[in-house]
Amino acid sequence: MQLLQALVDGLLIGGVYGVVSIGLSLVFGVMNIVNFAHAAFLMLGMFVAWFAWAFLGLDPLLGAFLSFVLVFAFGCAVQQVLVRPILAAPQVAQIFLTVGLLIVLENAALMAFGADFRSVQTPYQTSAFRLGGIIVSKPYLYAFAMALLSGAAVWAFLERTAVGRAMRATAQDPMAATLMGIDTQRMHRLAFGVGVGLTAFGGAVILPYLTVSPTVGSHYVVLMFTAVVLGGLGSVAGAVVGGIAVGVIQSVSALVFPIQLQNLVLFVVFILVLALRPDGIVRRRGA
Amino acid sequence: MSALSLPKRCSALARPRALLLAALAAAAAIVPLFLDPQGYWVRVLTLTLIFAALGQAWNIVGGLANQISLGHAAYFGVGAYASTILLINFGLSPWIGLFVGMALAVVVALVLSVPTFRLKGHYFALATLAAGEALRVIANSWQGVTGGPVGLSVPFMPDSFWMMSYGAPRPFYWIALAALVLVTLVFWWIKSSALGYRLRAVKENEQAAEVVGVNTFRAKLWASLVSAAATAAIGVVYVQFTYFFDPDAVFGVATVSVRLALVAIVGGIGTVIGPVVGALVVVPLEELVNAALQGQVAGLSAFVYGAILIAVILVEPRGLVALFGRLRRGLGRRPGGAGEAGR
Amino acid sequence: MAQNTRFPVTRRSLLAGGAAALAAPLAAPFVSRLARAQDPVNVGVVVPLSGANAQFGINSRNGIQLVADEINKAGGIKSLGGAPINLVVADSTSTPATAASVAQRMISQNQVVSVLGAFASSLTIAISEVTERRQLPLLTMSFSDIITGRGFKNVFQVVNKASTIGAAQFDYTMAIAKRLGVDASKVAILYEDTAYGTSQSEGLRKAAKDAGLDIVMDEAYPHGITDVTPLINKLRGSGAQMVFPVSYLNDSLLIIRTMRQQGLTIPAIGGAAGYVIPDFHKGLGELAEGVLSIAPANWDLAPDYTDRFRERFGYFMVHEALEHAVCMGVLREALEKSASRDPQAVREALATGTHNEGWSSVMTGDGVRFDETGLNANAFPVMVQWRDGELRTVHPAKVAKIEPIWSVKAG
Structure with missing residues (x-):
């Protein structure tokens, strides 16, 4: 029973980890960049959803769409101005550009929004469904459903649309893609925008049970990287699987080990998986 | 610290640069004589030298072999904790603790090498990041030994070289300078040794290096052991200098791992002078921005600091040393003799 | 913070101010250390103004600012010829070593008589290592037992230990x-x-x-x-x-x-x-x-004081703001009593007797009295x-x- 409860909790929370990580994976797949500032876009998405709730009365589950749109547009601009110039630069330069971006975004948010911890109040946020002896938290379940929905939408976009196919082609072989007449720069911009927009969406749907402040992203950085690496950098489906794996490991390990060590367990699994399967649990397939 | 102590392998071409560096070090050694021995600038410069030395230690694997580690805090923290725990519980001199810390860091590096050395590029960076974080969690939870999240205070002692304890920052300036010179010499020696050539082969193309018979695993292992030991030793100097630390201060991603790699990267990785230039920019810059914007709206100083980092990377992704090279070539219109320093 | 005090910052004023201030620390050592009577008394405030603890740092700064402004409005430090209080506020960041550097800078270049801060215990402990060696009083509301548990002579904890x-x-x-x-x-x-x-x-x-x-x-x-x-x-x-x-x-x-x-x-x-x-x-x-x-304290114990905070900043006086205000109030009393800008004279005044005028009385326990370790012996949670x-x-x-x-x- 305890184990079943832990599995359910882990699955729900893990689905959300997965969706906020998809963008990280997508950006890596298409541009070969590890974006350390990714979690800052999660924070931006949460702020957008909070303001939508506070001033428009929108439930964060709906505000999430606004988060996606605004952060998507912002992400495209960031890609154009900051990321594009260093695409050809050494890997270390890319890492530190995104680290700098993280510092800038966090502190810009601090100056613009203040350091308050903001949270929303929704009718469902402190209730749960009871199935037999299992408690299923409503905000977790809704966030999970929204997360899967957006994950499926991205998958359909990549697999079924012309733009999505062009994006995957860019990921596989930029040179060939260019020769085929694909505007790879536009693809990069779109991929970055969709990637961070999706994370913002994920941030919005978890707002009903969390609080947002400028540094909220820092709690997610390591979780996102773990999810993405477990699933295989660059793989969208892998990110979801990796996210769920992270959630389940965290919640099941709490049955055996002190909760204080939940991240240690996670890191050990992480390093072992890398050692045994350096390409992640899910083999990379396209973007 | 004269040119004589340099290995014979240094080519005749390198000798003027060796002399130049020796002169720089000598000049650096007399700087604090002109500053308030207890003052702010000695403190900032000491931190600068410590981070220059750390960047140089990172440079041994990060620069020569292009193995981008984001987990060097693991070694730094192990050194810091080992020596301080020995000092507090057994009154052992930090100089001895320093060797214990180095030995432990070598063990950690050995253990980590097994799962991480097969990884390439970003995977290696992220795996090392996780390793550093894992050690932070351990230091936080293992309260009986490490003091846990409350942190450890280095006991207050009278000035003594043997106990590496001084009330004023000035002696630490010289200790940090000595550490920087030592690590730089080690870096230089490795760079111009057979190991250095093997590491460069790893950097250019690991598979090709394997094909021509380079044992890449062993080359990377040696470099990483030396780098780990040096990082741990500097960790000891750092905590003796700051007197107090907690797990975040020595195992933190942002406070240590990323910062020391940043120092090397801003300067220019793989070059002898890069980490020194990088540290001279990164550390005082943070202080100057903080001082300039004190009393301003919260977050502004950190914001400006981040923006300057972005600007540096955008202007010259290969670091400041490359930028200087470019400027000099542009100004003097002569193919720079030291242009090689940029890469 | 956003809704409380906004500092109008235009880009030009920022650049100009930045350039001037960048040069200032270099020039400062040559500035005369001899103070005239009406010269302000510099007080260092080191609190986290970025990172995860920014909100608490901002609250703390607001509390100190309120008291300093009130002191100045009431005619400054009378025993020093009406010298006003000049707060030197800087971001401690989240890194202990940086917090210590910032404190060192204030001591060397702004000639502060005392440092207040830094909310988070790890930052306060790091700062205390500097202030102890420079023989300068540090007033804090951090909880950690270590702060007054090391036999330091120059650290004063106005709240109870954790x-x-x-x-x-x-x-x-x-x-x-x-x-x-x-x-x-x-x-x-x-x-x-x-x-x-x-x-x-x-x-x-x-x-x-x-x-x-x-x-x-x-x-x-x-x-x-x-x-x-x-x-x-x-x-x-x-x-x-x-x-x-x-x-x-x-x-x-x-x-x-x-x-x-x-x-x-x-x-x-x-x-x-x-x-x-x-x-x-x-x-x-x-x-x-x-x-x-x-x-460790609450606003409703002295509403006539804490309402001034609510009026100015729009929210009730949270405990870290209150205790930092008390730090400033106690420091004011010590400056009055010692009639000196010498940090050691101020330290003596802090360590002696009970401080119970004005803001010092807002803390629990009828005024603030420090025991030999520097802990406020009167306070109770x-x-x-x-x-x-x-x-x-x-x-x-x-x-x-x-x-x-x-x-x-x-x-």
């Missing part, structure tokens, strides 16, 4: 339960694994053991936890009749919400930090009603409770503003 606060969190609760006729013998302790959480939970644990109660759960969790469900699952299984969580805001909201989700209605008695700030009530609304917490959207003092009875209640709103 272990005392933790013990009171437990003892006061028991006293309230007894008074209201509530029977509770099984308790759970949850704490974040930070310096604050760990040291306060030690006091809590010891008090519970001394009282012979059954601690059915005693668990640390990682700071910045994103999902507390495993924690609350364990709590539900433990059969605890009350829970003592020691955490910052994010975790405290998660804990209370998840408890209510699971239908767990046992009372939670918070450990200050996340439980006693306006955002707690804003985030939980009705659910916050009736939640008890320990606090208070138990507070959220009632009708306000944080009210309910225990000890001698200072309580209203009667405590023992009820929890179910979600």
Whole structure:
């Protein structure tokens, strides 16, 4: 029973980890960049959803769409101005550009929004469904459903649309893609925008049970990287699987080990998986 | 610290640069004589030298072999904790603790090498990041030994070289300078040794290096052991200098791992002078921005600091040393003799 | 912060100011150290103005700013010829070594007579290493036991130590339960694994053991936890009749919400930090009603003072703002008494006697008196409770503003 409860909790929370990580994976797949500032876009998405709730009365589950749109547009601009110039630069330069971006975004948010911890109040946020002896938290379940929905939408976009196919082609072989007449720069911009927009969406749907402040992203950085690496950098489906794996490991390990060590367990699994399967649990397939 | 102590392998071409560096070090050694021995600038410069030395230690694997580690805090923290725990519980001199810390860091590096050395590029960076974080969690939870999240205070002692304890920052300036010179010499020696050539082969193309018979695993292992030991030793100097630390201060991603790699990267990785230039920019810059914007709206100083980092990377992704090279070539219109320093 | 004080910053003024200020630290050593009577008295304020603790740093700065402005409006330090207080405020960041550098800078270049700060214990300890060596008084409201536990001569802690606060969190609760006729013998302790959480939970644990109660759960969790469900699952299984969580805001909201989700209605008695700030009530609304917490001090103990804060900044005077204001008030008294700008003379004045004029009297315990370790011997913690959207003092009875209640709103 305890184990079943832990599995359910882990699955729900893990689905959300997965969706906020998809963008990280997508950006890596298409541009070969590890974006350390990714979690800052999660924070931006949460702020957008909070303001939508506070001033428009929108439930964060709906505000999430606004988060996606605004952060998507912002992400495209960031890609154009900051990321594009260093695409050809050494890997270390890319890492530190995104680290700098993280510092800038966090502190810009601090100056613009203040350091308050903001949270929303929704009718469902402190209730749960009871199935037999299992408690299923409503905000977790809704966030999970929204997360899967957006994950499926991205998958359909990549697999079924012309733009999505062009994006995957860019990921596989930029040179060939260019020769085929694909505007790879536009693809990069779109991929970055969709990637961070999706994370913002994920941030919005978890707002009903969390609080947002400028540094909220820092709690997610390591979780996102773990999810993405477990699933295989660059793989969208892998990110979801990796996210769920992270959630389940965290919640099941709490049955055996002190909760204080939940991240240690996670890191050990992480390093072992890398050692045994350096390409992640899910083999990379396209973007 | 004269040119004589340099290995014979240094080519005749390198000798003027060796002399130049020796002169720089000598000049650096007399700087604090002109500053308030207890003052702010000695403190900032000491931190600068410590981070220059750390960047140089990172440079041994990060620069020569292009193995981008984001987990060097693991070694730094192990050194810091080992020596301080020995000092507090057994009154052992930090100089001895320093060797214990180095030995432990070598063990950690050995253990980590097994799962991480097969990884390439970003995977290696992220795996090392996780390793550093894992050690932070351990230091936080293992309260009986490490003091846990409350942190450890280095006991207050009278000035003594043997106990590496001084009330004023000035002696630490010289200790940090000595550490920087030592690590730089080690870096230089490795760079111009057979190991250095093997590491460069790893950097250019690991598979090709394997094909021509380079044992890449062993080359990377040696470099990483030396780098780990040096990082741990500097960790000891750092905590003796700051007197107090907690797990975040020595195992933190942002406070240590990323910062020391940043120092090397801003300067220019793989070059002898890069980490020194990088540290001279990164550390005082943070202080100057903080001082300039004190009393301003919260977050502004950190914001400006981040923006300057972005600007540096955008202007010259290969670091400041490359930028200087470019400027000099542009100004003097002569193919720079030291242009090689940029890469 | 955003709604309180905005500093008009145009890009041009920023650039010009930045350039001038960049040059200033270089020139400062050559500035004469001889002060004239009306020259301002420089006081250093080192608090986190970026990173995870920024909100608390901003609150702290606001508290100090309020008192400094009041002093200056009232004619400055009279025994120094009416010299005004000039605050030198800087960001400590989240790194102890940087906080220490900032303090060092203020001492060397701004000739501050004293440093106030730095909210987080790790930052305060790092700063105290500098101030002790430079023989300059440091006034703080950080809780850690280490701060005054090292035999330092120049550090002054205006609040109780973490272990005392933790013990009171437990003892006061028991006293309230007894008074209201509530029977509770099984308790759970949850704490974040930070310096604050760990040291306060030690006091809590010891008090519970001394009282012979059954601690059915005693668990640390990682700071910045994103999902507390495993924690609350364990709590539900433990059969605890009350829970003592020691955490910052994010975790405290998660804990209370998840408890209510699971239908767990046992009372939670918070450990200050996340439980006693306006955002707690804003985030939980009705659910916050009736939640008890320990606090080192509370605004309603001296509303005639703390209302000035509410008027100026728009929210009630949270405890870190209050205690930092007390630091400034105590420093003012010491400056008056010593009639000197010499840090050691000010230190002597701080260490002697009771400080009970103006803002010094706002702290619990009839003024501030430092013992030989620098700890405020008069202070005692208070138990507070959220009632009708306000944080009210309910225990000890001698200072309580209203009667405590023992009820929890179910979600």
